[in-house]
Amino acid sequence: MPLPLTTAGCVALIESYFDHIQGSFHYENPIATDSKKNTPSKTEKIWDREPEPALFTGLMLHLGFNSQQEFEEYERKGKHRKHIIKARLRIEKEYERKLHMQAPTGAIFALKKMGWTDKSETTPYTEILPKSIVVEVVQSGPNVAANEKEVEL
Numbered sequence: 001m002p003l004p005l006t007t008a009g010c011v012a013l014i015e016s017y018f019d020h021i022q023g024s025f026h027y028e029n030p031i032a033t034d035s036k037k038n039t040p041s042k043t044e045k046i047w048d049r050e051p052e053p054a055l056f057t058g059l060m061l062h063l064g065f066n067s068q069q070e071f072e073e074y075e076r077k078g079k080h081r082k083h084i085i086k087a088r089l090r091i092e093k094e095y096e097r098k099l100h101m102q103a104p105t106g107a108i109f110a111l112k113k114m115g116w117t118d119k120s121e122t123t124p125y126t127e128i129l130p131k132s133i134v135v136e137v138v139q140s141g142p143n144v145a146a147n148e149k150e151v152e153l
Contacts, residue, residue, distance in 0.1 A: 027043045
C-alpha cells in the first residue's frame with residue numbers, strides 16, 4: 001500500500017506535497033549600496049526551487065502510487081479515501097482558479113477530463129410536463145337535472 005497506515009501519516013504526506021509545490025526560497029541582502037542615497041539595496045528573494053502547479057500525477061507520485069488506476073481505486077475504496085478526495089478538490093480548485101485568467105483553455109480541458117461539463121444538464125420544461133391528462137368525473141350528491149322539469153323545489 002503506498003500510503004502510511006495511520007491517518008496522521010496520510011494527512012502529513014498529502015500536506016508535504018502541497019508544501020513542496022510552493023517551492024523554496026531565501027532572502028539575500030546585496031552588499032552593494034545605492035550610490036545616490038548611500039543606503040543598502042533592497043532585500044532580494046532568491047528561489048532555490050521554483051513553485052510548481054498542483055498536479056494529479058505529482059500528487060500520485062508523491063504518495064507512492066504506481067498508476068492512475070491504482071490511485072483512483074484507492075480513492076474509491078481506500079482506508080484514507082476522504083483525505084485523497086480532499087486533496088483532489090484542492091487540485092481542482094487550482095484549475096478552477098485558472099478559469100479566471102486570460103487564457104483558461106488548458107484549465108477548461110483539464111476540468112472536462114475531471115468530469116466537469118459546459119453543457120446545461122437541465123431538462124426542458126416541456127419534457128417535464130405529462131403528455132396527456134386523464135380527468136375522471138366522480139359524481140356525488142343528487143343526480144344532475146337534464147332540464148328544468150326535473151328540478152324539484
